[in-house]
Amino acid sequence: xxxxxxxxxxxxxxxxxxxxxxxxxxxxxxxxxxxxxxxxxxxxxxxxxxxxxxxxxxxxxxxxxxxxxxxxxxxxxxxxxxxxxxxxxxxxxxxxxxxxxxxxxxxxxxxxxxxxxxxxxxxxxxxxxxxxxxxxxxxxxxxxxxxxxxxxxxxxxxxxxxxxxxxxxxxxxxxxxxxxxxxxxxxxxxxxxxxxxxxxxxxxxxxxxxxxxxxxxxxxxxxxxxxxxxxxxxxxxxxxxxxxxxxxxxxxxxxxxxxxxxxxxxxxxxxxxxxxxxxxxxxxxxxxxxxxxxxxxxxxxxxxxxxxxxxxxxxxxxxxxxxxxxxxxxxxxxxxxxxxxxxxxxxxxxxxxxxxxxxxxxxxxxxxxxxxxxxxxxxxxxxxxxxxxxxxxxxxxxxxxxxxxxxxxxxxxxxxxxxxxxxxxxxxxxxxxxxxxxxxxxxxxxxxxxxxxxxxxxxxxxxxxxxxxxxxxxxxxxxxxxxxxxxxxxxxxxxxxxxxxxxxxxxxxxxxxxxxxxxxxxxxxxxxxxxxxxxxxxxxxxxxxxxxxxxxxxxxxxxxxxxxxxxxxxxxxxxxxxxxxxxxxxxxxxxxxxxxxxxxxxxxxxx
Amino acid sequence: xxxxxxxxxxxxxxxxxxxxxxxxxxxxxxxxxxxxxxxxxxxxxxxxxxxxxxxxxxxxxxxxxxxxxxxxxxxxxxxxxxxxxxxxxxxxxxxxxxxxxxxxxxxxxxxxxxxxxxxxxxxxxxxxxxxxxxxxxxxxxxxxxxxxxxxxxxxxxxxxxxxxxxxxxxxxxxxxxxxxxxxxxxxxxxxxxxxxxxxxxxxxxxxxxxxxxxxxxxxxxxxxxxxxxxxxxxxxxxxxxxxxxxxxxxxxxxxxxxxxxxxxxxxxxxxxxxxxxxxxxxxxxxxxxxxxxxxxxxxxxxxxxxxx
Numbered sequence: 060x061x062x063x064x065x066x067x068x069x070x071x072x073x074x075x076x077x078x079x080x081x082x083x084x085x086x087x088x089x090x091x092x093x094x095x096x097x098x099x100x101x102x103x104x105x106x107x108x109x110x111x112x113x114x115x116x117x118x119x120x121x122x123x124x125x126x127x128x129x130x131x132x133x134x135x136x137x138x139x140x141x142x143x144x145x146x147x148x149x150x151x152x153x154x155x156x157x158x159x160x161x162x163x164x165x166x167x168x169x170x171x172x173x174x175x176x177x178x179x180x181x182x183x184x185x186x187x188x189x190x191x192x193x194x195x196x197x198x199x200x201x202x203x204x205x206x207x208x209x210x211x212x213x214x215x216x217x218x219x220x221x222x223x224x225x226x227x228x229x230x231x232x233x234x235x236x237x238x239x240x241x242x243x244x245x246x247x248x249x250x251x252x253x254x255x256x257x258x259x260x261x262x263x264x265x266x267x268x269x270x271x272x273x274x275x276x277x278x279x280x281x282x283x284x285x286x287x288x289x290x291x292x293x294x295x296x297x298x299x300x301x302x303x304x305x306x307x308x309x310x311x312x313x314x315x316x317x318x319x320x321x322x323x324x325x326x327x328x329x330x331x332x333x334x335x336x337x338x339x340x341x342x343x344x345x346x347x348x349x350x351x352x353x354x355x356x357x358x359x360x361x362x363x364x365x366x367x368x369x370x371x372x373x374x375x376x377x378x379x380x381x382x383x384x385x386x387x388x389x390x391x392x393x394x395x396x397x398x399x400x401x402x403x404x405x406x407x408x409x410x411x412x413x414x415x416x417x418x419x420x421x422x423x424x425x426x427x428x429x430x431x432x433x434x435x436x437x438x439x440x441x442x443x444x445x446x447x448x449x450x451x452x453x454x455x456x457x458x459x460x461x462x463x464x465x466x467x468x469x470x471x472x473x474x475x476x477x478x479x480x481x482x483x484x485x486x487x488x489x490x491x492x493x494x495x496x497x498x499x500x501x502x503x504x505x506x507x508x509x510x511x512x513x514x515x516x517x518x519x520x521x522x523x524x525x526x527x528x529x530x531x532x533x534x535x536x537x538x539x540x541x542x543x544x545x546x547x548x549x550x551x552x553x554x555x556x557x558x559x560x561x562x563x564x565x566x567x568x569x570x571x572x573x574x575x576x577x578x579x580x581x582x583x584x585x586x587x588x589x590x591x592x593x594x595x596x597x598x599x600x601x602x603x604x605x606x607x608x609x610x611x612x613x614x615x616x617x618x619x620x621x622x623x624x625x626x627x628x629x630x631x632x633x634x635x636x637x638x639x640x641x642x643x644x645x646x647x648x649x650x651x652x653x654x655x656x657x658x659x660x661x662x663x664x665x666x
Numbered sequence: 667x668x669x670x671x672x673x674x675x676x677x678x679x680x681x682x683x684x685x686x687x688x689x690x691x692x693x694x695x696x697x698x699x700x701x702x703x704x705x706x707x708x709x710x711x712x713x714x715x716x717x718x719x720x721x722x723x724x725x726x727x728x729x730x731x732x733x734x735x736x737x738x739x740x741x742x743x744x745x746x747x748x749x750x751x752x753x754x755x756x757x758x759x760x761x762x763x764x765x766x767x768x769x770x771x772x773x774x775x776x777x778x779x780x781x782x783x784x785x786x787x788x789x790x791x792x793x794x795x796x797x798x799x800x801x802x803x804x805x806x807x808x809x810x811x812x813x814x815x816x817x818x819x820x821x822x823x824x825x826x827x828x829x830x831x832x833x834x835x836x837x838x839x840x841x842x843x844x845x846x847x848x849x850x851x852x853x854x855x856x857x858x859x860x861x862x863x864x865x866x867x868x869x870x871x872x873x874x875x876x877x878x879x880x881x882x883x884x885x886x887x888x889x890x891x892x893x894x895x896x897x898x899x900x901x902x903x904x905x906x907x908x909x910x911x912x913x914x915x916x917x918x919x920x921x922x923x924x925x926x927x928x929x930x931x932x933x934x935x936x937x938x939x940x941x942x943x944x945x946x947x948x949x950x951x952x953x954x955x956x957x958x959x960x961x962x963x964x965x966x967x968x969x970x971x972x973x974x
Binding site for chain 1: 711756766774777780783784787900945947948951
């Protein structure tokens with residue numbers, strides 16, 4: 060396909076969807092309300108999918124919103140346009156009650172919980188006939204007709220949808236939007252960047268509920284009567300279909316997805332109905348199309364329609380081999396923007412724990428099932444030194460880093476950081492207190508650029524919230540620009556300036572490692588945990604990395620480095636801790652450790 | 667208000683019998699659910715649609731085809747295995763090949779479920795299908811005379827069949843070579859592959875077994891309620907999920923225990939709680955939410971709820 064056609068194709072798709080919807084609405088003007096409400100519901104599902112959550116609660120929240128606003132408007136006499144946001148708030152409260160316990164667990168629990176939630180809402184509607192009209196007879200369908208109902212105008216609905224789209228658009232360009240993308244790509248790495256993943260997921264779930272409630276309330280006042288069958292489980296799946304087809308990547312996806320799936324069955328019936336007779340009365344057609352859309356999109360085009368609009372990848376990025384580092388230049392690109400972006404301003408905050416050890420492990424153990432990966436390991440770290448953590452494979456080195464960075468709690472023992480016990484604290488809090496890390500198996504946010512990856516590292520040092528992004532305050536823009544500049548500076552220092560705009564997953568292995576280090580440094584840590592930073596690097600690159608680590612030490616950063624390159628360890632470390640089968644077998648300055656009997660035995664075996 | 671039934675032992679035993687047979691069905695259904703989750707870490711939300719199609723398959727063989735009960739059972743289980751195989755090949759394997767996340771698999775199975783239920787609605791309509799009396803005599807037995815505890819042939823069949831299936835699955839997983847391979851894949855797919863285990867083959871077997879369990883549950887529920895409709899999966903799906911969580915995700919023994927517990931709690935609530943029958947549909951969700959709040963790993967405490 061030619062470049063021009065590739066660029067034009069998403070716009071053609073969008074235009075076709077708009078044309079189909081225009082046909083729909085001209086034929087039956089009432090369908091415009093339906094279309095807008097579907098788009099709003101899709102936006103509600105998008106809010107959760109965007110945060111990598113599978114929620115089927117949108118239909119249930121829409122039901123609550125619909126009945127709440129109807130009751131407020133009709134039984135309590137609230138003005139209609141006041142009853143709509145009030146109903147959304149009711150949904151928000153319910154979402155907090157459900158979300159707080161469930162979103163701490165694995166994602167699948169939210170899916171299950173929201174499945175049951177829809178059922179509870181349906182049962183509650185039937186059980187409260189005084190308020191909702193309940194059910195008549197066994198078919199569970201009854202009206203909540205209200206004669207006094209004032210209808211809403213279509214333009215208010217359109218305005219509300221446009222406003223919501225604006226909120227999503229503005230948020231997607233902010234610190235919060237970046238954090239959500241990071242969570243979507245790698246929630247564990249996001250957590251160790253100091254992003255409170257659970258809080259963001261709760262926020263996404265809350266937003267989803269508010270929007271669904273709003274859509275439901277508009278539905279009630281658009282149709283003028285309610286039926287508990289309006290929000291049955293199939294509806295939840297419809298909504299998911301809109302959002303998945305639209306794509307979870309961009310704010311305009313849900314509207315396009317809803318536009319397509321709302322129009323498609325009617326279009327098919329009108330266009331092909333005369334040729335294929337049974338289409339005319341094929342009641343299941345919308346559902347079957349929806350199911351097909353869900354499966355086909357998720358298998359063949361997981362980005363949905365929105366992905367068509369995504370920026371074209373840098374041409375040839377797959378093939379370009381990064382130029383080998385010139386030995387003289389080494390890793391630290393000293394000509395670059397360098398020192399302006401002070402790597403380590405953090406030590407200026409050095410305070411508090413005078414006399415107490417910087418980091419102290421006391422009898423730390425961790426077992427997996429019956430296997431003890433770490434057993435009673437104790438040692439102290441002093442501020443400003445470089446520590447090496449070595450040992451044969453399976454000695455428990457990565458486990459130790461995972462414990463210190465909070466990815467898992469120790470089975471027993473204490474970890475004291477700046478005089479406070481931090482074992483069992485969640486990783487994002489530990490990250491905020493000044494501990495950053497890199498990973499043995501690289502954990503970058505693969506679809507974000509190298510630069511964006513590093514900016515995520517600035518998350519905890521930025522202040523702008525959603526409100527600032529929505530109001531497009533100058534302070535927020537300034538902060539974004541500063542973060543960008545600082546991230547650029549860090550990349551330049553690591554000789555990565557030229558690849559800053561490239562997608563992280565497409566970078567070479569060595570570059571990815573260095574982007575990870577830059578990302579960790581963007582957090583301005585006081586303690587940096589490096590898990591095999593030189594893996595996959597050649598001798599020259601390794602030596603340059605060593606110089607860089609020494610330079611970091613010069614800026615006052617304390618470093619704990621896990622490495623198999625013994626040359627590197629011997630050259631840069633002030634102290635070495637040796638683990639074997641989860642136990643500490645030696646500790647001391649490099650020369651002493653190198654002569655240690657137990658260490659020699661662990662590495663070479665006893666002759 | 668007459669509350670004497672509280673003290674009536676026959677009433678209590680009657681409810682225990684009903685609750686246990688109901689619970690046995692939940693257990694059989696949930697075993698397939700939890701097996702897939704335990705091995706693949708994904709929720710197959712088309713399990714209930716498979717269940718429904720198998721009830722129809724059994725009905726066609728026995729009511730329309732006039733074949734005897736054992737053949738109907740076998741046909742339902744075969745149909746379940748076949749449907750599950752198709753699901754694995756069309757809805758799950760393509761995603762595994764792409765290395766997609768678990769969320770995508772769930773979404774794919776939701777799509778598959780919607781298609782399966784819609785096609786059933788289009789093909790079978792909304793009218794209820796019933797078994798003729800010759801398939802299973804609807805006259806119940808009475809223990810302790812005509813005023814005693816009533817137990818139907820369907821209930822006896824359910825209890826017997828579910829015990830056979832539960833014990834059979836347990837032996838299969840614990841004692842056979844394939845069972846060992848399934849456990850290995852569940853523990854660590856990558857390691858299993860490195861050890862020379864045919865991971866895709868093991869996953870296919872897992873789906874076949876889970877599908878057969880859905881089939882058994884489908885035909886047994888159909889025999890108990892004698893009410894076969896395209897929407898019948900929705901009723902048991904939420905209960906199955908509640909049972910899976912109650913027993914701990916991926917825990918087969920937990921699903922059995924959880925199934926019996928839910929069956930008993932539902933039946934006893936309806937019997938002894940005023941207004942109980944109104945809330946019976948909500949009980950499963952209330953249990954589910956309470957467990958998530960208090961003990962997310964399930965009552966057997968070996969689930970995998972916490973974040974890794």
